[in-house]
Amino acid sequence: MKTLLITGAAGQLGQLLRRQYAAQRQFKVLACDSAMLDITDDSALQRLFSAVRPDIVINCAAYTAVDSAEQQPERCMLVNAVASASLAALCRQYDSLLISFSTDYVFDGQHNAPYTESDPASPLNLYGKSKLLAEDAVVQAGRYITFRTSWLFSALPGNFASSIWRRAVRGEPVSVVSDQLGGPTPASALAEAVYRLTMDYAAQTCLPYGLYHFCGYPYCSWYDFAKAIYQLAAPQHQHCLTAINSPFPGSLAVRPAYSCLDSSLFQRTFTQPATDWRTEIESYVKKMRV
Template sequence: MKKILVTGAKGQLGSELKKLSKDAKFDFVFTDVDELDITDIQACATFFDEVKPDFVINCAAYTAVDKAESEKRLAWKINVDAVKNLVISCSLHDSYLIQISTDYVFDGKSPTPYVERDLVAPQSEYGKSKAAAELEALSYPKSLVIRTSWLYSTFGNNFVKTMIRLGQERKSLDVVFDQVGTPTYAEDLASAILAIAGKINSGEKKFVAGIFHYSNEGVCSWYDFACAIMKLNELECKIYPIETSDYPTPAKRPKYGVLNKAKIKSVYEIDINHWFSSLERMIDSLNRMETAE
């Protein structure tokens, strides 16, 4: 059986891949920084020699968007230098590399959903590091870069879990309504990645390198997203729409980050769920996990 190495496996996306791995026709090796620190080139070389992966899914990243403004060097070390290490190791073993990127590589000024060939113009250190990482990955012909947006999961910390907690503690919350994008359930993204790897592996689809956009379907603001989270959790907390200027953050975020998914749908024949139905599924899973505890 072909082998998939997952880095950053304790994060949101890595954990979803682990959950789905039981039903996938691959052998998996899951690593996080304790088993394989991808910033360590020697550790990568040794690990790859041992494991000889056919596919590498790089879920490891520095994802603290605001902190990256003051920790630029660390963000670049994890997001860019480490991807260079993975490219070197992948090329020595002829492995496919699947690198995950973000809508934060764009400036958010587009009037229509971003396509893969649109020019990047990141506004934050995190976005700049992820754009540089894309170039590192794309220097290797056996790489796929999948850009996604507003990732959430039952694993780890994210907007959905924060809203549920605050919704239980407070009577009202202010949430920005002038940043628009698409939430993405990491389980859906994990499933799409495994479907692509499976189709390449079985020969059902020819490998096509390059950038692909994947988020859930639909469009909303963070305000709409928060309202939906409250409604689905039957929380009374009232959500008030505010402007970004009323909620200053160290990192600038794109006002518009909607991704056009036509390419991934046609090239790899991937079906995509609407963000609201995926949010419903995630909240059901969370509730089931809480009942089981």
């Protein structure tokens, strides 16, 4: 039986991946939250690899607080860039497949057509810079797949969609920027894509390695996304939602005005359909009601 290691397993994507693997028997899954495994602790990483010899590593651990990163650049770089390099080196040494996640914030937003994998990256903020360095670092693993994704959401607490839902049902006034466009992505769709890919890998021990964009459609603004949630969750409170221009008051990081990702390479390569976030948000809003 192959062994699969999930780091950052208590985060949004980590939790959904754990659920995804709960019912299968193909892999022995070792899911580590930050207390069990700090990916910036090189000796802990080495001990774990030597004991477990993972066939696959799914790195969900990341410093994801985009604004705080501007005030904690060293910590952000350590978790996202330096630790990714350590993981990649160990994956190379132990011949493990490394699956990692990057962000639409590696782009500067100057495009007016969806970004492809070959478009040059030029991040505007510290978080984006750290993730771009991580993308470069994971290549040394040899066997690697990096998903560049955007605006991940789920019914779990702590993401944009669940925060907006909570405020919508309470009828609280909410201001959301309408001049940043991107692709909301259901975290469960990404978890399912990762799951399928690892099942393929278990069957063939080979994959078309590389970098793939993975985001939901249709592209929209943060305001449009919030409006869709209001319409489903609390249409009677829609008047509480206001569109504003960026920057959002108090934000420390500059964000790209346009960060739509073209996911067609992933869809062609893995024969996967596009993910319509509107279908997912409908079912999430129902789940959030109960």
